[in-house]
Amino acid sequence: MVRWEPGARERLQAAALELFATRGFEQTTTAEIAQAVGLTERTFFRHFSDKREVLFIGQDLFLQAFLDGVDAAPPDAAPLEIVASALESAASFFPDDRRAYARTRQSVIDKNPALQERETHKLAGLATTVAQALRSRGVTEPAASLAAESGATVFGIAFAQWIREGEDGSLAAITAAVLHELKNLTRPGAASPR
Amino acid sequence: MVRWEPGARERLQAAALELFATRGFEQTTTAEIAQAVGLTERTFFRHFSDKREVLFIGQDLFLQAFLDGVDAAPPDAAPLEIVASALESAASFFPDDRRAYARTRQSVIDKNPALQERETHKLAGLATTVAQALRSRGVTEPAASLAAESGATVFGIAFAQWIREGEDGSLAAITAAVLHELKNLTRPGAASPR
Secondary structure, eight states, X not given: OOOOOTTHHHHHXXXXXXXXXXXXXXXXXXXXXXXXXXXXXXXXXXXXSSTTHHHHTTHXXXXXXXXXXXXXXXXXXXXXXXXXXXXXXXXXXXOGGGHHHHHHHHHHHHTOHHHHHHHHHHHXXXXXXXXXXXXXXXXXXXXXXXXXXXXXXXXXXXXXXXXXXXXXXXXXXXXXXXXXXXXXXXXXXXTSOO | OOOOOTTHHHHHXXXXXXXXXXXXXXXXXXXXXXXXXXXXXXXXXXXXXXXXXXXXXXXHHHHHHHHHHHHHSOTTOOHHHHHHHHHHHHHTTSOGGGHHHHXXXXXXXXXXXXXHHHHHHHHHHHHHHHHHHHHHTTOOTTHHHHHHHHHHHHXXXXXXXXXXXXXXXXHHHHHHHHHHHHHGGGSTTTTSOO
């Protein structure tokens, strides 16, 4: 019999992250995660295939947010305008109330090479998928790959800034500022200190 | 007694690549590589620390070519002009007579996830090192990271094009064309088929 556990997934996710952060990812078992919120290990496995998945669940939705942004761009938009639309959509996926979670999650990943690798792999997959979406819109190569890779780079830099200790700007604002910097890389004098 | 073997390193490298390509990387032993060119396994280990190193040797020189290009840019150059100078220098590291070797090397790497991972890791390290060089020149963040990542992206796309079957343009010419496309990503209408 499968019982419905209200908010079980969210509670398991929060407990897992706390255990990963305090005790270490490798040192935490799925049984301990379940126990921490008064659930069984079996319930854990109804929600996640393994403890690693706790950290990566939702990435399909994130990718979809990116692709929705590609679709939302006007038909005659330049490649980088399409990417701007994708970034705006992706940024809205991370409102400020997710910042604390994102920060802790990153600290867990930074300590574990295998998790870092999976994260890098996921980001590379993002660029590949967005490049494909751009080509479907008629953007030719190498512009499609360049624009998609640039979008992933901008997002990565903006996200790292967003979760930095003391930062309180929204991800949307930071992403827009980083994209603006990208457009200004050709500006002579950008090399002089601000 | 260490005998000097004229061209031993080059002969070992050529033999190794041929064996990797025909027989598979995992299936090839260092003894077989040495034997293929009439040398001992001991001689192999005087030149390479392991068989994987055969594929990655010379990458420090490549990175240095990138950094020399950064240094060669005029003091008031915009970040992307500095990257253009770095790309030009890096491209000169791969004259056309290295194309066949590069093509075979890539086919070996494409078949082996562990080698792919090392390649990706090396390219990520390239971007990090170039960003550092840009900051040393006074380029501020996030411009330094954006420019360095863009340079790595341009190089990766250009290099893949350079080793594509049937391609006969020089790496320098292809790199310049891809960089030009990067600058044009903001151009409305770039999305229309050529």
